[in-house]
Amino acid sequence: MLAIDVHQLRKEFKVQKNREGLKGALKDLFKREHTEVAAVKDISFQIPQGEICGYIGENGAGKSTTIKMLTGILVPTSGKLVVNGYIPYKDREKFVQGIGVVFGQRSQLWWDIGVIESFRLLRKVYRVSDEDFRRRLDELVETLQLQELLNRPVRKLSLGQRMRCELVAALLHNPSILFLDEPTIGLDIVVKMEIREFLKRLNREQGTTILLTTHDLQDIEALCSRVIMLDDGSIIYDGGLEELKTRWGKGREVQFQFTDPVSLDDVTFMTSGLDVRWSLENEVTAKVWIPREMNVSEVLSKVVGLKDISDIKIFETNTDEIVREIYQSGSADAPRDLSALSSNEAEAGEKEPIKAGTGAGES
């Protein structure tokens, strides 16, 4: 079953226009003019149950607006959406029982009361039985190590402590879908890693579907097999993270540290016949750039044996760079190069843009 099913979803906001000058301001007092801003432009995607999907894009791309529609906070201008079998903005009461939401920038806990009191209030909001509440709370408190924090008021918690409590608050009613909007924003690396581990475990053990909005691509790398990329309200990529790296990554670099000094001619000679590029870092260190369609082992087998090597490092394509490049170009199907495809794909003449919904979880 699909956890999230979105077709041609659109959201327009009415924005007030401010006319220039004193005259304009006076006119605005009597008659306001408005323009329509399309924040989300007819997007479609499906997320199967149990998938962790990253939802990324630059500031103002439309991520939060989408999440707000998916969680029933905003009513779409047009299009269809079904989440967990419900239309979020219509079936609110039943719908919220099955979802959990964490907005990294906003708290759902009461600021001045003890954390445990907030949890008790949320138990009533979600109508969780006493027994289920106790069992679930014990589990979550233990996993996230919150024992010491339960009686402290939220305002006295550090950001990392608060975020762990926010996760508990969002999961007390055991939702099958979790929406996370920037859950690791402002956290230090240790807490980020703890939260990522917790989310992985939640997904693995309970099959919770997770839609994750983040600017931190390490979150995506750690958690998501699939990524949906938004640009100016439209989806420009929907597919596997590995696929994105393979198609956009321009190759890999391997650094060799040799025992004895080498020249550029020496190293180039070792791989003659291969379409690679060498550069010298210093007299014993050389780097070779290998195009993405070539196997690294092909190059290694030529070099190892001819020269004594003291160290080898392989530099993989960096997701940050790939994503930045795609944002800048506004399209994810530009560098498509048939030579990069497997022979089967090339023979079949597969030409679909990467934008097509080919998430890993759909296979």
Ligand SMILES: Nc1ncnc2c1ncn2[C@@H]1O[C@H](COP(=O)(O)OP(=O)(O)OP(=O)(O)O)[C@@H](O)[C@H]1O
């Ligand atoms: N209530 C609103 N009224 C008018 N315009 C809005 C409103 N909410 C969002 N927008 C506009 O819609 C566009 C998308 O905003 P949204 O907050 O969804 O982007 P985002 O991808 O979440 O950005 P960020 O990463 O900065 O949070 C922006 O141009 C924003 O100014």
